[in-house]
Amino acid sequence: xxxxxxxxxxxxxxxxxxxxxxxxxxxxxxxxxxxxKSTLLRLLAGLQEPDSGTITLDGKPYFDRAAAAHVPPWERxxxxxxxxxxxxxHLTVAENVAFGLRAAGTGDRETRRRVMRSLEQLGVAELTTxxxxxxxxxQQQRVALARALVLEPHLLLLDEPMSALDLNTRxxxxxxxxRILDSSPCIxxxxxxxxxxxxxxxxxxxxxxxxxxxxxxxxxDFLRRPQSQYVAAxxxxxxxxxxxxxxxxxxxxxxxxxxVATLRGEIWCSAxxxxxxxxxxxxxIAPDVVCLxxxxxxxxxGVNAMQGRVIEMAPEPPRGQRMLVTIDGEPVIVAxxxxxxxxxxxxxxxxxxxxxxxxxxxxCEV
Amino acid sequence: MRSFALRFVVAIAIxxxxxxxxxxxxxxxxxxxPGALWHYVRQxxxxxxxxLSLLTSVIATIAVVVLGVPVAYLLATHHFRGKRLVxxxxxxxxxxxPTVAGVGxxxxxxxxxxxxxxxxxxxxxxxxxxxxVVIAQLFVATPYFIxxxxxxxxEVEPRYRDVAMTLRATPLHVFRRxxxxxxxxxxxxxxxxxxxRALGEFGATITFAGNLMGRTQTMxxxxxxxxxxxxxxxVALAVLLILFSFAILAGLRFAPWGAAIGGKERNARGRRR
Numbered sequence: 001x002x003x004x005x006x007x008x009x010x011x012x013x014x015x016x017x018x019x020x021x022x023x024x025x026x027x028x029x030x031x032x033x034x035x036x037k038s039t040l041l042r043l044l045a046g047l048q049e050p051d052s053g054t055i056t057l058d059g060k061p062y063f064d065r066a067a068a069a070h071v072p073p074w075e076r077x078x079x080x081x082x083x084x085x086x087x088x089x090h091l092t093v094a095e096n097v098a099f100g101l102r103a104a105g106t107g108d109r110e111t112r113r114r115v116m117r118s119l120e121q122l123g124v125a126e127l128t129t130x131x132x133x134x135x136x137x138x139q140q141q142r143v144a145l146a147r148a149l150v151l152e153p154h155l156l157l158l159d160e161p162m163s164a165l166d167l168n169t170r171x172x173x174x175x176x177x178x179r180i181l182d183s184s185p186c187i188x189x190x191x192x193x194x195x196x197x198x199x200x201x202x203x204x205x206x207x208x209x210x211x212x213x214x215x216x217x218x219x220x221d222f223l224r225r226p227q228s229q230y231v232a233a234x235x236x237x238x239x240x241x242x243x244x245x246x247x248x249x250x251x252x253x254x255x256x257x258x259x260v261a262t263l264r265g266e267i268w269c270s271a272x273x274x275x276x277x278x279x280x281x282x283x284x285i286a287p288d289v290v291c292l293x294x295x296x297x298x299x300x301x302g303v304n305a306m307q308g309r310v311i312e313m314a315p316e317p318p319r320g321q322r323m324l325v326t327i328d329g330e331p332v333i334v335a336x337x338x339x340x341x342x343x344x345x346x347x348x349x350x351x352x353x354x355x356x357x358x359x360x361x362x363x364c365e366v
Numbered sequence: 367m368r369s370f371a372l373r374f375v376v377a378i379a380i381x382x383x384x385x386x387x388x389x390x391x392x393x394x395x396x397x398x399x400p401g402a403l404w405h406y407v408r409q410x411x412x413x414x415x416x417x418l419s420l421l422t423s424v425i426a427t428i429a430v431v432v433l434g435v436p437v438a439y440l441l442a443t444h445h446f447r448g449k450r451l452v453x454x455x456x457x458x459x460x461x462x463x464p465t466v467a468g469v470g471x472x473x474x475x476x477x478x479x480x481x482x483x484x485x486x487x488x489x490x491x492x493x494x495x496x497x498x499v500v501i502a503q504l505f506v507a508t509p510y511f512i513x514x515x516x517x518x519x520x521e522v523e524p525r526y527r528d529v530a531m532t533l534r535a536t537p538l539h540v541f542r543r544x545x546x547x548x549x550x551x552x553x554x555x556x557x558x559x560x561x562x563r564a565l566g567e568f569g570a571t572i573t574f575a576g577n578l579m580g581r582t583q584t585m586x587x588x589x590x591x592x593x594x595x596x597x598x599x600x601v602a603l604a605v606l607l608i609l610f611s612f613a614i615l616a617g618l619r620f621a622p623w624g625a626a627i628g629g630k631e632r633n634a635r636g637r638r639r
Contacts (some may be wrong), residue, residue, distance in 0.1 A: 026494070042528075045528075045532050046531075046532075047528050047531065072531070073528075073531040073532045074531050074532070074533075074534050074535055074536050075534075076532070078532055079532070080528070080529055080532035082525050082528065083530055084525075086523070086525040086526055086528070086529045088526060088530075088544060088548075089548065090547045090548055090550075099533050099535070099543070100533035100534045100535070102543075103533055103534040103535040103536075103539050103543070104534040148531065148532075148533075151533065151534065157532075170568070210592075314499075
């Protein structure tokens with residue numbers, strides 16, 4: 001188990017976080033660049049020292065300001081894979097993987113056995129005598145993982161391990177990485193800013209904003225109850241906070257139609273029957289349920305419509321067949337529509353447009 | 367019009383520099399025939415000077431490497447109070463007139479010098495010995511080595527050090543197995559530059575070690591001595607020194623690791639892979 005409660009000041013920037021992780025968990029840390037993700041990894045690795053707090057792994061205090069304890073990186077049971085892998089350029093693949101075992105004073109025969117096993121596990125055994133500069137990005141990543149995992153660390157730190165790979169490699173390696181992480185018993189902390197990686201690899205997800213953990217929880221927590229505009233935007237959903245102002249009878253599945261006052265006007269949605277009397281709700285609207293039209297949609301119970309200026313249009317995924325259209329307002333509304341729709345509407349940025357969606361397509365959480 | 371003026375200025379500068387830098391070399395080289403060179407090379411004064419020069423400069427270079435590597439490591443990787451001052455002190459011998467260095471060495475290690483008094487009480491006298499030649503060479507050659515190695519170590523990206531430390535490697539292990547091997551081209555280049563500088567050392571040697579044939583008379587000193595009596599043997603010695611220096615510099619440029627000294631761009635490209 002890993003228990004972290006640390007604070008660190010770096011000039012203007014302040015980091016202050018605490019969280020616990022159970023054995024075998026993969027925590028995916030998401031956040032914008034400069035939010036403190038990499039600093040967190042460096043603190044855990046012992047490459048930087050926190051100003052205050054404690055870091056404890058499996059009951060062993062790695063850092064404790066009060067007890068003046070700071071275990072140096074080379075005595076921590078960690079594995080660290082930096083952003084562009086940092087394979088030692090003067091060593092072959094096998095020598096890179098053997099580096100940690102040699103430094104720890106492991107015998108030659110044992111070292112060779114473990115290096116081979118590790119390279120085989122990661123499917124790069126044929127690269128033993130190659131030098132890093134001759135490897136592809138994906139191969140480098142596997143070797144870097146082998147170099148870290150061969151030491152059987154209790155905590156594995158991965159700093160945006162996909163960012164140096166091209167899109168296709170990323171997609172094919174994600175599943176593979178999931179398998180590798182599942183098969184190693186260590187706690188993994190995985191830093192990224194790709195939503196797909198977060199949702200696919202994270203048993204738990206933590207959002208970091210400006211040096212603080214703003215949300216930590218399961219995949220479902222994040223999709224159903226994003227707790228900040230950043231998280232919602234990161235996951236690609238629209239997020240609105242509001243207050244129930246009207247309830248209209250019960251529908252079939254224990255839900256009732258409610259009218260919610262939000263910053264973007266009143267929105268109809270179906271909410272679970274709730275006896276607690278709570279009226280503050282969080283609405284999430286997936287971008288692909290939002291329709292666009294030039295004319296105001298026909299009014300009616302259960303139809304939500306709002307007008308706004310188009311401020312951005314971008315293909316999603318990059319060079320894909322769908323477009324993400326961002327509509328101005330507080331907060332902005334994002335619609336994901338087919339390219340043909342945009343073409344048929346003759347839509348350009350700066351123009352006014354109507355966005356609409358059905359009440360039963362709004363996720364409502366009390 | 368402006369481009370014509372610019373070309374004119376550049377052409378003049380090149381011509382003047384060629385005359386000053388290249389003409390003396392040409393003058394020396396055309397003065398002796400290979401046969402005459404071979405004749406003079408076998409003169410005792412030349413043989414003795416050549417042997418002494420090789421011996422002292424190799425010992426001095428080994429000492430520079432052994433003593434310089436730890437200092438370069440400290441300067442390249444650590445921050446401490448007074449670091450700037452240490453850097454200036456280490457660089458000083460590059461700009462100091464060698465005779466000044468010689469006088470300083472004399473005042474430090476001479477019979478009445480600060481350290482010399484203690485040494486002579488122990489029965490050791492350094493000035494005017496072969497050891498003095500080595501010390502003089504060490505004094506003038508060290509800065510070239512340290513400058514090259516500090517630059518080389520700073521070029522090694524910190525991420526290698528970081529990741530090595532997370533792989534159970536203590537700072538000493540990181541230095542021996544990661545920093546030094548990656549910076550090896552700079553270390554070799556620095557050592558070669560130091561060797562060349564030690565080989566050519568004159569002012570500090572003649573001041574601190576004197577000009578005794580077979581004991582302290584290195585090649586440059588022999589050239590100077592020969593000049594007093596026999597111009598031709600001086601020229602032969604000088605040509606020999608030129609060939610030596612040329613071989614060292616050419617080795618630096620054309621060796622596999624030679625780019626470290628002249629071609630930072632090649633290193634940079636190598637890193638980006």
